[in-house]
Amino acid sequence: MISEPVEGDLMRDDLLVTVRQLKEELNAVLLAHYYTVPEIQMAADVVGDSLALARSAEKTGADVIVFAGVYFMAETAKILNPEKLVLVPDADAGCPLADSCPADEFVAFRRRYPDAVAVSYINSSAEIKSLSDIICTSSNVERIIRSIPPEKEIIFGPDRNLGGYVSRKTGRKMMLWQGYCYVHDAFSADHILTVCRSYPDAVLVAHPECREEVLRHAVFVGSTQAMLDFTVSSRYERFIVATEPGILFEMQKRSPHKVFIPAPKNPENPRNVCRQMKQNNLENLVECMRRKAPEVVLSEELREAALLPIRRMLDRSQ
Ligand code: 13P
Ligand code: SF4
Numbered sequence: 001m002i003s004e005p006v007e008g009d010l011m012r013d014d015l016l017v018t019v020r021q022l023k024e025e026l027n028a029v030l031l032a033h034y035y036t037v038p039e040i041q042m043a044a045d046v047v048g049d050s051l052a053l054a055r056s057a058e059k060t061g062a063d064v065i066v067f068a069g070v071y072f073m074a075e076t077a078k079i080l081n082p083e084k085l086v087l088v089p090d091a092d093a094g095c096p097l098a099d100s101c102p103a104d105e106f107v108a109f110r111r112r113y114p115d116a117v118a119v120s121y122i123n124s125s126a127e128i129k130s131l132s133d134i135i136c137t138s139s140n141v142e143r144i145i146r147s148i149p150p151e152k153e154i155i156f157g158p159d160r161n162l163g164g165y166v167s168r169k170t171g172r173k174m175m176l177w178q179g180y181c182y183v184h185d186a187f188s189a190d191h192i193l194t195v196c197r198s199y200p201d202a203v204l205v206a207h208p209e210c211r212e213e214v215l216r217h218a219v220f221v222g223s224t225q226a227m228l229d230f231t232v233s234s235r236y237e238r239f240i241v242a243t244e245p246g247i248l249f250e251m252q253k254r255s256p257h258k259v260f261i262p263a264p265k266n267p268e269n270p271r272n273v274c275r276q277m278k279q280n281n282l283e284n285l286v287e288c289m290r291r292k293a294p295e296v297v298l299s300e301e302l303r304e305a306a307l308l309p310i311r312r313m314l315d316r317s318q
Pocket of ligand 1: 049050051123138224225
């Protein structure tokens with residue numbers, strides 16, 4: 001039996017058509033992160049993790065970049081494309097991890113280790129990037145750390161879990177800024193292990209922004225893209241996924257016959273969804289393309305200073 005389309009579906013389809021028309025009118029490309037809602041992912045030209053989206057922003061021939069993600073991602077696109085108009089559906093959709101690292105405190109942190117190389121996660125503001133030597137994402141963090149001469153000290157910010165993970169992986173001692181992602185840091189090993197016991201044939205995959213107590217039990221640790229690739233190519237059929245559940249849409253799409261179980265919420269800290277990513281919706285997407293606002297604006301001085309460490313990252317992660 002074919003069910004009648006419901007009103008919500010029709011509205012969504014109309015909005016998707018409008019998005020397509022506006023993209024053509026503006027010669028725009030729509031970039032979306034895997035953690036956005038499925039409707040946004042359906043409308044996007046490119047859906048990816050932070051590194052893939054930065055690369056797409058670098059290469060696009062479009063006049064306008066519409067960025068459905070969080071603010072630092074759109075800011076990175078602007079740093080790479082000063083001549084392009086970069087629009088965001090909601091300028092208040094910031095990343096709390098990035099916001100946890102104010103520039104003045106970071107300057108003081110750097111001063112404590114004047115000879116250290118400062119590696120900053122891409123989840124940071126343009127100002128922090130401009131104060132760093134090199135940027136990394138969760139896709140290339142290991143390669144970036146290994147590219148630093150062994151005799152050099154390293155300071156790493158703002159995510160302490162990602163920093164701790166790569167420090168253990170490479171054996172490099174690193175001074176860590178004590179920031180964390182409220183979504184990934186909230187997962188607890190105890191609650192995940194309870195679910196693992198209910199699905200003995202399932203394996204745990206985890207994002208390196210999770211705590212060590214969780215990562216320790218994972219058969220695979222990697223960026224959003226790397227986790228997705230692992231679930232596609234792996235012989236396993238069932239996965240418990242410890243990251244933001246938005247990625248399950250693409251995982252299920254790419255492996256329809258496999259089973260994906262979101263890692264359980266920690267009842268003491270039940271924050272496993274990124275509220276800021278979910279602030280992007282089809283309504284504010286259409287609105288921002290119609291109004292050509294909000295737009296990402298940066299001073300040329302700040303943009304140039306932030307570009308250098310991003311370029312170093314892109315050059316070292318070919
Ligand atoms: P990646 O997209 O690089 O995996 O990072 C995850 C994240 O938290 C994005 O904000
Ligand atoms: Fe920031 Fe975490 Fe949301 Fe990623 S998932 S945007 S790190 S708050």
